[in-house]
Amino acid sequence: xxxxxxxxxxxxxGVGSRFWPMSTTERPKQFIDVLGVGRSLLQLTLDRFxxxxxxxxxxxVTNQKYFELVKEQLPEVPVGNILCEPCRRNTAPCIAxxxxxxxxxxxxxxxxxxxxxxxxxxDGEFRRVxxxxxxxxSETDAIVTLGMKPNRPETGYGYIQADLSTxxxxxxxxxxxxxxxxxxxxxxxxxxxxxxxxxxxxxxFIWSVSTIVNAFRVYQPALSxxxxxxxxxxxxxxxxxxxxxxxxxxxNISVDYAIMEKAEEIFVCPADFxxxxxxxxxxxxxxxxxxxxxxxxxxxxxxxFDSHNCIVHTTGERKVVVQGLDDYIVAExxxxxxxxxxxxxxxxxxxSGE
Numbered sequence: 046x047x048x049x050x051x052x053x054x055x056x057x058x059g060v061g062s063r064f065w066p067m068s069t070t071e072r073p074k075q076f077i078d079v080l081g082v083g084r085s086l087l088q089l090t091l092d093r094f095x096x097x098x099x100x101x102x103x104x105x106v107t108n109q110k111y112f113e114l115v116k117e118q119l120p121e122v123p124v125g126n127i128l129c130e131p132c133r134r135n136t137a138p139c140i141a142x143x144x145x146x147x148x149x150x151x152x153x154x155x156x157x158x159x160x161x162x163x164x165x166x167x168d169g170e171f172r173r174v175x176x177x178x179x180x181x182x183s184e185t186d187a188i189v190t191l192g193m194k195p196n197r198p199e200t201g202y203g204y205i206q207a208d209l210s211t212x213x214x215x216x217x218x219x220x221x222x223x224x225x226x227x228x229x230x231x232x233x234x235x236x237x238x239x240x241x242x243x244x245x246x247x248x249x250f251i252w253s254v255s256t257i258v259n260a261f262r263v264y265q266p267a268l269s270x271x272x273x274x275x276x277x278x279x280x281x282x283x284x285x286x287x288x289x290x291x292x293x294x295x296x297n298i299s300v301d302y303a304i305m306e307k308a309e310e311i312f313v314c315p316a317d318f319x320x321x322x323x324x325x326x327x328x329x330x331x332x333x334x335x336x337x338x339x340x341x342x343x344x345x346x347x348x349x350f351d352s353h354n355c356i357v358h359t360t361g362e363r364k365v366v367v368q369g370l371d372d373y374i375v376a377e378x379x380x381x382x383x384x385x386x387x388x389x390x391x392x393x394x395x396x397s398g399e
Contacts, residue, residue, distance in 0.1 A: 049153055049154075049155050049183040049253075050102060050151055050153070050154055050155065051097055051098045051102065051154075051155050051156075051157065051179055052098060052102045052103070052104060052147050052151070052154045052155065052156045052157075052254075053091075053094050053097070053098035053102065053103045053104065053156075053157055053159070054104045054105075054106065054140070054143050054147075054156060054157070054158040054159070055087070055090055055091065055103070055104070055105050055106070055159055055160075055161045056106050056136065056139055056140075056158065056159070056160050056161060057075050057087055057105050057106065057107040057111065057115060057161035057162075058106060058107045058108045058111070058130050058133060058139065059073055059074075059075060059160075059161070059162060060073050060108070060133070063324065063325060063326075063390075063393065063394075064077065064079060064326065064329075064376070065376075065381075065383065065393050065394070066376060066377065066378040066379070066381035066382070066383050067079065067358060067376055067378045071110075072114065073111070073162075074086060074162050074323070075087045075090075075161040075162040076111070076114050076118060078360065079164075079323060079329060079358075080164070080329075080333065080343065081343035081344065081358070081360050085118055086161060086162045086163070086164065086323070087115070087118055087119065087161045087162075088118055088119065089164065090159060090160075090161050090162075090163070091103065091119055091121075091122075092168075093165055093168050093171055093172070094157075094172075094175070096172060097157070097172060097175055097176060097179070098157070100121040100122055100123070101123055101126075102151075102154075103119075103121075103122045103126060104126045104127075104128060104143050104146070104147065105119065105122060105126065105127045105128065105161075106128045106130060106139045106142065106143050107127065107128070107129060107130070108129065108130055108133065109129040109130065109131060112127060112129055115127050125280070128142060128143055128146060128288075129285065129288070130142075130288075130292060131288065131289040131292050131293060132292060132293050133297075134292060134293075134295045134296070134297050134298075135297050135298050135299045135300075136248075136299045136300040136301075137265065137268060137295075137296070137298045137299060137300045137302070137303035137304065138268060138292065138295040138296070138297075138298075140158060140250075140257070140300050141261050141265070141268045141269070141271075141272045141295075142272055142288065142292070143158075144156070144254055144257045144258055144261070144272070145258065145272040145273060145275065145276065145279065146279050146280075147254050148254045148255075148258055148276075149276055149279035149280060150279075150280065151254070152254065152255065153253075153254070153255075154253070154254040155179050155182055155183045155251075155252075155253050155254070156251070156252055156253070156254055156257065157175055157178075157179060157249070157250070157251045158249065158250040158251075159248075159249045160248050160249075160322070162322070162323060163247065163248075163320060163321065163322045163323060164319075164320070164321050164323055164332060165318050165319060165320055166318065166319025166320075166332070167318040167319050168318075170316070170317070170318040171316075171318040174191065174218075174314060174316045174318065175191075175251070177216060177218060177314070178191070178216075178219070178251040178314050179251055180216075181213070181215055181216045181219055181251075181312075182251050182252050182253050182256065183253060184215060185215065185310075186253070186255075186256050186259075186310055187213075187219075187252070187256070187310045187311075187312050188250065188251075188252045188256060188257070188260065188304070188305070188308055188310060188311050188312065189219065189250070189251040189252065189312045189313070189314055190205065190222070190246065190247075190248075190249065190250050190251075190305065190311070190312075190313050190314075191247050191249040191251075191313070191314055191316050192205045192207060192244025192245065192246065192247070192313040192314065192315045192316065193244055193245035193246075193247050193315075193316060193317070193320045194244060194245075194315055194316070194317040195237070195238055195243065195244065195245050197238070198231060198234035198235040198237070198238045199234060199245065200228055200229060200230060200231055200234050201228060201322075201324060201325075201328075202228060202245040202246060202322070203225060203226060203227055203228055203245075203246040203301070204225070204226040204229065204237055204243045204244065204245060204246060205222055205224075205225055205226070205243070205244045205245075205246050205313050206222070206223040206224045206225075206226060206242060206243055207220045207221070207222060207223060207242045207243075207244060207313045207315065208220055208221045208222070208223045208242070209241065209242045213312065216314075218314055218315070219312045219313070219314045220312060220313055220314075220315070221311070221312055221313075222305075222311040222312060222313050223242075224306075225246065225301060225305055225306050226243070244313060244315050245320075246301070247320055247322070248322075250300070250305075256310075257304075260304050260308050261303075261304065263308075264303065264304055264307045264308060265296075265298075265303050265304065267296065268295060268296065268303070271291050271294070271295060275287055275288075275291070319332075325390055326356055326374045326376075326387060326390050327356075327387050327390065329341070329356060329358075330354070330355075330356040330387070333356075336349065338352065338353045338354070339353050339354040339355075340352055340353065340354065340355045340356070340357065341355075341356045341357070342357045343356075343357065343358045343359075343360060344357065344358065344359040344360045344361075344362060344365060345360070345362075345363070346362075346363060346364045346365065347359060347365045347366075347367070348364075348365070348366045348367070349367050349368075350366070350367070350368040350369070351368055351369050352367050352368065352369060352370045352371065352373075353371045353372070354371060354372045354387070355367065355370050355371070355372065355373045355374070355375065355387075356373075356374050356375070356376075356387070357375040357376070358374075358375070358376040358377075359375065359376065359377045361377060361378065361379075362377055365377075372386060372387045372388065373385065373386055373387060374386075374387055374390060
């Protein structure tokens, strides 16, 4: 029997400029060293999968305008494995495209799909969970999603309701999904937290290529027809031209709506490895190391006086002194300076003109 090869798909097409002035639409957050560790979120994402997927089996799906950024940041990934979307069409067309592309060269592939802009605190536990799920999907027709154990009533994430009454006979950590829930209001989120069978939906999926392709055929025949019809051009000089022509015609739909909420064999693996999707400055403050006064300082030389619960990100400045601020964001990049109340950060886009 042929050995099943693991492939990694990193979705890196987002235009997130929530971390302005550090990130912009020209250089979104996945390409930024948000944590001040010398590696971008995209690079850290690939780092997490060392020992799980070889670089030649890593696939990046991104927007055409970020192709050079991906190439520069991930030189170990073959250039032919960087797939370019001509326009944004949400996660279902993105996943359908890369799934048929992988199938064209490895019909027995086992795949893990991940966003490019999340962080994980415990890489060792992350790898253990992903390897366990990949083994499960290599032996079954299951679709597996990772569910993060919630530690607060979060309204910014979708939730997965799991049936914890019985685990899968093949893997004691994997359970059937009862339902997917939209981002809740605060009262609903508090109710979820009080029960032990609700998990944050991290958008990390694991499946075999045959399983996901069959799911598209059944539940999204129009999308399936587009990418199935390109089997003869994948890996050739005509591929990009055909994608540029057909991709804009694809429905703008998430894989959650397109597949996950419809398919039968859907499982969740509850996990706890310090996950965050880093959607806001506030989430970055919560995920980084803070001083006795709750301040998080990312930069070479930052001094805080009489300040509490602030996040200061000034990696390009020689010296920064902050006095008398409570619950503020201070961020500098390329001559642009942001000083903003954390409670007002949803208005940054409006302030910045991004």
